[in-house]
Amino acid sequence: KAGVTQTPRYLIKTRGQQVTLSCSPISGHRSVSWYQQTPGQGLQFLFEYFSETQRNKGNFPGRFSGRQFSNSRSEMNVSTLELGDSALYLCASSIDGRFSYNEQFFGPGTRLTVL
Amino acid sequence: AQTVTQSQPEMSVQEAETVTLSCTYDTSESDYYLFWYKQPPSRQMILVIRQEAYKQQNATENRFSVNFQKAAKSFSLKISDSQLGDAAMYFCAYTHSTGNQFYFGTGTSLTVIP
Numbered sequence: 496k497a498g499v500t501q502t503p504r505y506l507i508k509t510r511g512q513q514v515t516l517s518c519s520p521i522s523g524h525r526s527v528s529w530y531q532q533t534p535g536q537g538l539q540f541l542f543e544y545f546s547e548t549q550r551n552k553g554n555f556p557g558r559f560s561g562r563q564f565s566n567s568r569s570e571m572n573v574s575t576l577e578l579g580d581s582a583l584y585l586c587a588s589s590i591d592g593r594f595s596y597n598e599q600f601f602g603p604g605t606r607l608t609v610l
Numbered sequence: 611a612q613t614v615t616q617s618q619p620e621m622s623v624q625e626a627e628t629v630t631l632s633c634t635y636d637t638s639e640s641d642y643y644l645f646w647y648k649q650p651p652s653r654q655m656i657l658v659i660r661q662e663a664y665k666q667q668n669a670t671e672n673r674f675s676v677n678f679q680k681a682a683k684s685f686s687l688k689i690s691d692s693q694l695g696d697a698a699m700y701f702c703a704y705t706h707s708t709g710n711q712f713y714f715g716t717g718t719s720l721t722v723i724p
Contacts, residue, residue: 498654528712537616537701537716551711585655587712597705599712601647601655 497522499588499602507608513574516605520567520588526550527569528599529561532583541584544569545591573607581609612637614704616715623692624723630677631687631718633702641707644678644685649717650698658700661685663707689720697722 500519508514520527528551529541540553544563561571567588573580583604589597613636623629635644646658661669661678668676673690689696702715 530714535619535716538712538714540711540713543711553711598645598657598660600657603654 499586499600501584501586501602501605503605504603505606505608507610508576509610510576510578512576513572514576514607516571516573516584516586516607518569518571518586518588518602520569520586521600524588524590524600525567526589526591526597527563527567528587528589529569529571530585530587531555532585532604533581538585541571576609578609581607583607612639612704612706612713614702614713614715616700616702616718618718619716620719620721622721622723623689623696625694626691628688628690629692629720631689631700631702631720633685633687633715635683635685635702635704635713637683637704637706639706643705643707644676645703645705645712646674646676646685646687647701647703647714648696648698649701650695655701659687692722694722694724696720 502517526545528543530538532538543551547563558574563569585604586602587599589599615634642663644661648658649655659671675688677686699717701717704713
């Protein structure tokens with residue numbers, strides 16, 4: 496079974512631009528979560544999508560948004576980029592059994608650099 | 611709110627020796643899951659071990675074991691017979707039993723010295 500894939504792997508943008516990151520979950524996985532990873536901050540939860548609906552949301556400004564398609568693929572968008580948005584953005588998918596734990600399988604991440 | 615704390619930003623261990631990574635968490639829930647994830651340099655994060663809060667027995671996966679102290683809200687990872695391939699960033703994570711939001715610690719960077 497193919498793992499979680501993220502595209503692109505690397506991105507360089509300038510302040511004020513917007514960016515869209517893509518995540519394809521493992522086949523059969525219906526939950527997709529997004530995280531921002533920065534040195535010293537660890538992984539900060541952005542949001543989680545399930546069946547095309549945002550089910551959980553972290554404490555990030557509205558410039559960060561996402562969506563999920565009917566095939567469970569997800570995109571994350573950051574508008575009006577700031578220098579502080581430079582980070583590794585990780586996507587993770589899980590099967591989602593609501594009454595059981597859900598191991599999250601991570602993608603390789605997208606390294607975003609904002610100049 | 612749930613929080614996960616890893617108080618050791620960096621650790622080192624001699625090859626073949628044993629090392630313990632610390633993690634504490636804060637939650638008011640009684641049913642939850644705890645995880646240790648490993649992130650090797652420039653590689654994908656992978657699950658090392660998981661623990662269900664309702665289980666008193668500590669989880670073990672080959673050379674990896676945990677010391678789960680529910681009352682103290684402590685969840686440490688012990689790596690025995692350390693190998694060079696164990697060098698990575700290790701993250702402790704928490705999720706509620708019916709939730710899909712994971713809370714991660716800030717990570718511990720483990721160096722294995724040959």
